[in-house]
Amino acid sequence: MTAASAGPEWARRRTYAIISHPDAGKTTLTETLLLEAGAIRLAGQVRARGQNRRTRSDWMKIERERGISVSASVMTYDYRGLLFNLLDTPGHEDFSEDTYRTLTAADCAIMVLDAAKGVEPRTLKLVEVCRLRDIPIITFINKMDREAMEVTDLLDDIQDKLALDAAPMQWPCGSGQRFRGVADLKRDSFILYRRPGADDEETEPSERFDLTSNSITSALSAEELNEVREGAEVARELCAPFIDQSFREGHLTPVYFGSALRRFGVRELLDAIAEIAPGPQPQAASGPSDALEPGGKEVAGFVFKVQANMDPNHRDRVAFVRLVSGAFRRGMKLKTDSGKQLTVANPILFFASDREIADEAFAGDVMGVPNHGVLRVGDTLSESGKWRVSGIPNFAPEILRRARLKDPLKAKHLKKALESLAEEGVTQLFRLQTGGEFVIGAVGALQIDVMAQRVADEYGIEVVFEPCPFETARWIRGDAAKLDAFIDRHKTAIAEDIDGALVFLAKSAWEVSYSQEKWPDVTFDTTRERA
Numbered sequence: 001m002t003a004a005s006a007g008p009e010w011a012r013r014r015t016y017a018i019i020s021h022p023d024a025g026k027t028t029l030t031e032t033l034l035l036e037a038g039a040i041r042l043a044g045q046v047r048a049r050g051q052n053r054r055t056r057s058d059w060m061k062i063e064r065e066r067g068i069s070v071s072a073s074v075m076t077y078d079y080r081g082l083l084f085n086l087l088d089t090p091g092h093e094d095f096s097e098d099t100y101r102t103l104t105a106a107d108c109a110i111m112v113l114d115a116a117k118g119v120e121p122r123t124l125k126l127v128e129v130c131r132l133r134d135i136p137i138i139t140f141i142n143k144m145d146r147e148a149m150e151v152t153d154l155l156d157d158i159q160d161k162l163a164l165d166a167a168p169m170q171w172p173c174g175s176g177q178r179f180r181g182v183a184d185l186k187r188d189s190f191i192l193y194r195r196p197g198a199d200d201e202e203t204e205p206s207e208r209f210d211l212t213s214n215s216i217t218s219a220l221s222a223e224e225l226n227e228v229r230e231g232a233e234v235a236r237e238l239c240a241p242f243i244d245q246s247f248r249e250g251h252l253t254p255v256y257f258g259s260a261l262r263r264f265g266v267r268e269l270l271d272a273i274a275e276i277a278p279g280p281q282p283q284a285a286s287g288p289s290d291a292l293e294p295g296g297k298e299v300a301g302f303v304f305k306v307q308a309n310m311d312p313n314h315r316d317r318v319a320f321v322r323l324v325s326g327a328f329r330r331g332m333k334l335k336t337d338s339g340k341q342l343t344v345a346n347p348i349l350f351f352a353s354d355r356e357i358a359d360e361a362f363a364g365d366v367m368g369v370p371n372h373g374v375l376r377v378g379d380t381l382s383e384s385g386k387w388r389v390s391g392i393p394n395f396a397p398e399i400l401r402r403a404r405l406k407d408p409l410k411a412k413h414l415k416k417a418l419e420s421l422a423e424e425g426v427t428q429l430f431r432l433q434t435g436g437e438f439v440i441g442a443v444g445a446l447q448i449d450v451m452a453q454r455v456a457d458e459y460g461i462e463v464v465f466e467p468c469p470f471e472t473a474r475w476i477r478g479d480a481a482k483l484d485a486f487i488d489r490h491k492t493a494i495a496e497d498i499d500g501a502l503v504f505l506a507k508s509a510w511e512v513s514y515s516q517e518k519w520p521d522v523t524f525d526t527t528r529e530r531a
């Protein structure tokens, strides 16, 4: 079955990311999506972690030569004549600002919820980030093979906590031991769940029954059939109907059910991505006009992630560039918006089963561009160098630490090291206006440890990142006189970021709201785009 095979290359791209609270099943779903699409064969390829993952990716020439691990940041595979680019959004302890920023490179997000838990805190945060660009969200309610919340409660939870209309595309029959499958509300059919036997490595392909024909009675008991029909009735009468435009504008989420572990409902999810997820959209930008069109002539893209070298003897980095316009050819000369020129000789594309040097790439694609530190997160690359993509912000950190040097004579070196590492965009660097101390900010705790390790390994400086009185940060702006008055009253909490923008370091989220109330003429931003 082909969803789209004619038309321009860029229109075949579906670039998406999976968002979830830890343990909802993102890794398992990633793996089963790739298995189901035929992109990988053996279970366990994506799950390989740590040393294992590094060993596996060793064969990749670029990694061997430069010691850069670029595994799993994006995975590309074919499905129904389309090219899916699945972006990795690191979770768990490797959660970082990269996780948020990756969402700026996606055209659609799959939100995975644990059927027993509904919307959890990290999901909420990630959906907030999707909202910045109103990217459409498809919901997959996972772990239906375990006891789940009531379907209506799950839908209400999405509606209440995320302010998103929830449109069920399916209605499950039971959960846990009683899980029988899901009704496909659009096709009026029932997809039967076959419980795998204890020794089954794989589940069999699911069977579909016409809900209006007699054959359904061979699959479901009268009571179960009743439950399904009542569910379908509730969905029709009481739930939001699926409206494509609302979905595309980010106001409504279609809801699917399944079990990633049992590979149930995963093919239907793939089909949903193929059928309703949008392809590359025009990207807001400043330059010759105010948007870059995916079908445009000029090649342009932006850097949303920079991965540093794991080998301290090399300063090479890989910049992940999301193309937004034009047809890229290997060897092209591109310019950053700050005028730096770069010949892209060995861009990498990331096929799920392979990694290859890209000869061509199109809007929607993500390519890895090896460079010597020229490219920064947020940079726009284009043929003319005249474009600047908007909407790639820095995010207010949730963890702040003060940098304390063991050898105070190394202050200059430390500044250079911290600045250079902050340019990769993993942590942020703030310098207090009073006293000049460095405070680093991150959204995930691991980033702080990584930073300390890298300052030691790559720059030979021993630094301790210790707790400081501040808990969060907001960029501040506003009328000059009002802003000066605010700064004057909060001298010891005002810092500058790496670009010199003013930042208010607050002791708590409460202090932020209090300050907002008391200083209505000052704007406190949770994100900032480079000027």
Ligand code: G4P
Binding pocket: 020, 021, 022, 023, 024, 025, 026, 027, 028, 029, 091, 142, 143, 144, 145, 146, 258, 259, 260, 261, 262
């Ligand atoms: P994450 O990436 O979102 O953190 O979640 P991950 O896929 O690692 O899944 C978290 C746990 O939930 C794993 O169990 C996984 O096997 C389980 N899981 C995922 N999907 C399903 C599902 O559809 N049904 C059921 N019953 N379980 C599911 P674990 O015991 O923590 O890890 P493991 O020992 O299985 O690797």
